Amino acid sequence: MDERIKRLVKTSKTIKDMLNAVALEVQENCAHEECYECEYEESKFHGRAKPPCRICLECRLIEEGWGCGYKLLENSNILKTIDRYELYRMRIPGKAGQHRKN
Numbered sequence: 001m002d003e004r005i006k007r008l009v010k011t012s013k014t015i016k017d018m019l020n021a022v023a024l025e026v027q028e029n030c031a032h033e034e035c036y037e038c039e040y041e042e043s044k045f046h047g048r049a050k051p052p053c054r055i056c057l058e059c060r061l062i063e064e065g066w067g068c069g070y071k072l073l074e075n076s077n078i079l080k081t082i083d084r085y086e087l088y089r090m091r092i093p094g095k096a097g098q099h100r101k102n
């Protein structure tokens with residue numbers, strides 16, 4: 001493989017690992033004061049229904065709100081309801097941006 005590509009692939013992995021570590025630490029210590037919410041979506045055609053979700057505006061933690069409901073973002077102040085795809089665009093890339101399921 002070209003040396004420059006090899007170096008950039010390695011650097012890219014390092015940055016992803018750093019982003020994940022910092023994001024998880026911030027999420028762990030965040031008060032989750034304000035969030036946006038997207039609503040439950042009924043199943044269409046043969047697809048699955050999609051759960052309601054909240055995303056913290058500070059740390060970008062995402063939590064699904066069904067099953068036993070919200071836990072981490074339960075008391076977060078919902079500033080507005082947004083489209084599911086708008087919420088997806090706010091995600092942190094990688095592991096820290098995945099939904100927390102309860």
Ligand SMILES: [Zn+2]
Nearest residue numbers: 030032056059
């Ligand atoms: Zn938060």
